[in-house]
Amino acid sequence: MSTESTPGDGEQSTPRTPAAGGSVPWRRKGPIELRRRQTKQGTADQHLLDTKGPGRFVHTDPWRVMRIQSEFVEGFGALAELGPAVSVFGSARTRPGTLYYESAVAIGRLLAEAGVAVITGGGPGSMEAANRGAVEGAGTSVGLGIELPFETGLNSWVDLGVNFRYFFARKTMFVKYAHGFIVLPGGLGTLDELFEAMVLVQTGKVTQFPIVLLGTEFWNPLVDWIRATLVGEGMISASDLDLISVVDSPEDAVDRVLAGLGTERRGGMFGNADVDEDDDFGMVDGDGEPEAGTAEGA
Numbered sequence: 086m087s088t089e090s091t092p093g094d095g096e097q098s099t100p101r102t103p104a105a106g107g108s109v110p111w112r113r114k115g116p117i118e119l120r121r122r123q124t125k126q127g128t129a130d131q132h133l134l135d136t137k138g139p140g141r142f143v144h145t146d147p148w149r150v151m152r153i154q155s156e157f158v159e160g161f162g163a164l165a166e167l168g169p170a171v172s173v174f175g176s177a178r179t180r181p182g183t184l185y186y187e188s189a190v191a192i193g194r195l196l197a198e199a200g201v202a203v204i205t206g207g208g209p210g211s212m213e214a215a216n217r218g219a220v221e222g223a224g225t226s227v228g229l230g231i232e233l234p235f236e237t238g239l240n241s242w243v244d245l246g247v248n249f250r251y252f253f254a255r256k257t258m259f260v261k262y263a264h265g266f267i268v269l270p271g272g273l274g275t276l277d278e279l280f281e282a283m284v285l286v287q288t289g290k291v292t293q294f295p296i297v298l299l300g301t302e303f304w305n306p307l308v309d310w311i312r313a314t315l316v317g318e319g320m321i322s323a324s325d326l327d328l329i330s331v332v333d334s335p336e337d338a339v340d341r342v343l344a345g346l347g348t349e350r351r352g353g354m355f356g357n358a359d360v361d362e363d364d365d366f367g368m369v370d371g372d373g374e375p376e377a378g379t380a381e382g383a
């Protein structure tokens with residue numbers, strides 16, 4: 086994968102000086118701005134995963150563990166008091182005015198109105214749309230950003246943002262702090278997040294975790310393939326298909342995810358007026374310890 090980006094790609098903009106030329110490889114990382122050959126240093130994930138051989142481990146990987154650890158500590162610290170939340174996934178490429186983008190806005194707003202925080206990947210497209218809906222619904226809008234070679238930064242509708250270098254640390258947060266997933270149409274990133282959640286539920290690492298897909302036309306061919314091939318060839322059980330439901334409207338998506346949590350969209354357990362300060366939302370035992378089998382206790 087290329088580590089290059091060019092000004093004008095929709096990246097963070099920077100003035101083009103005559104000396105910089107028209108279109109040169111370009112990156113910005115905090116106060117540091119890099120051009121041409123300097124951009125080729127790659128991301129932290131690349132350094133960890135892309136380098137083979139023993140030299141890397143002996144000299145630098147032990148130190149990288151400290152950085153990875155700090156991502157978990159900072160993520161846990163930032164999100165610990167979030168309350169009920171749903172993670173919303175979907176394509177980074179959808180545009181305002183399209184069905185999927187506007188559906189994500191509606192989902193974000195409905196969740197916010199139900200008193201449920203919205204967690205996204207903090208990027209553009211359907212992530213931005215869900216964050217936007219959460220803000221419009223006067224709710225909590227969370228973005229878990231990821232350092233990418235083609236960095237886009239957190240979208241402007243994120244109110245609580247955490248930036249990660251490592252995908253695996255970030256993915257832990259999506260599950261640990263959400264009570265369910267809503268998945269809009271998307272590409273590889275969205276499929277990765279969907280299948281990770283399905284495996285965690287299938288293997289009992291998380292319980293009571295509704296996964297709702299929006300868009301029957303988009304998702305049904307995949308569900309049909311899963312039924313025909315994965316169930317058909319005995320790779321999964323027929324009951325594993327019960328892990329997901331597919332709907333067509335934002336209202337149904339939110340109703341379904343909240344129903345899976347034992348609540349309702351309006352006036353339910355998570356509605357602002359009805360929040361019971363002592364309610365642990367099924368996440369801890371009476372002794373305050375994480376319940377076995379929940380994301381907390383996994």
Ligand SMILES: C/C(=C\CNc1ncnc2c1ncn2[C@@H]1O[C@H](COP(=O)(O)O)[C@@H](O)[C@H]1O)CO
Binds near residue numbers: 177206
């Ligand atoms: C591709 C573009 C920007 C990428 N920026 C992203 N920022 C944050 N999170 C991202 C980004 N790209 C993918 N993700 C994660 O994967 C899911 C979407 O990926 P998909 O392949 O588009 O389905 C999303 O839920 C994120 O968690 C500029 O166009």
